[in-house]
């Protein structure tokens with residue numbers, strides 16, 4: 700995250716219609732400027748969280764207004780990169796929502812077992828915790844050798860961290876608990892080596908991972924996949940962008956391919972709702988049927 704201690708309380712409530720209108724124009728100009736100068740398109744992100752993140756950056760960059768942030772971003776690439784990092788909300792954890800991973804083991808792994816070769820795409824993988832969780836699960840199920848895991852994100856700082864496979868040791872207590880709740884049966888510490896305040900996950904887990912920058916708002920499909928994970932990413936998008944991404948996923952999934960969304964996300968009310976059947980409605984696991 701960017702530096703600065705601003706909190707939700709620092710997001711001003713516009714006092715009049717004029718102020719609210721001014722803020723809307725400033726946000727639109729900021730997003731337009733970023734898009735035209737740097738090619739990153741945040742114009743279809745959901746406004747409430749975008750607004751909060753922008754104000755967070757206003758405070759962290761020591762400027763007074765969104766227009767002030769626009770000026771700094773236009774003239775200072777480092778400022779732009781800090782803003783992208785802040786807007787990307789790179790919050791994640793290993794075996795996040797353990798019940799999802801447990802259900803995946805029970806309902807999807809048996810399907811994958813029948814395939815000669817497995818391609819999985821983690822779109823919006825952040826710093827990689829979800830990707831290492833998948834590698835561990837596939838390894839335990841004897842499927843890792845015939846799998847390729849494609850891990851993408853628009854945020855290159857997060858991807859660089861993901862490639863290293865180094866995580867904070869203080870997170871291991873939670874991750875071990877998640878792992879066990881997800882159906883893991885080994886000692887979780889088998890998978891990493893601790894050094895000072897960090898742990899390094901064993902390189903064999905990285906063997907079949909491919910990391911790449913990919914922006915869901917602007918980039919196209921790049922392969923055909925048996926499984927796509929995209930969790931806690933589209934929650935930050937508006938309906939226009941959500942539909943774009945669902946089209947991308949639909950085109951990228953093989954016949955009977957599996958789509959996994961986050962706990963607060965759903966295929967319902969999207970243009971592709973009828974193209975999938977639920978494999979598990981509670982855990983947001985869907986299978987492409989037409």
Ligand SMILES: C[S@@+](CC[C@H](N)C(=O)[O-])C[C@H]1O[C@@H](n2cnc3c(N)ncnc32)[C@H](O)[C@@H]1O
Pocket residue numbers: 787788789790791792795822823824825826829851852853854857913914915916917929930931932961
């Ligand atoms: C909250 S994290 C979710 C990480 C992981 N999927 C999980 O559920 O734990 C959201 C991630 O989506 C990425 N993201 C946001 N907008 C994106 C876009 N347009 N294209 C690709 N990744 C995006 C962010 O950079 C961030 O790493």
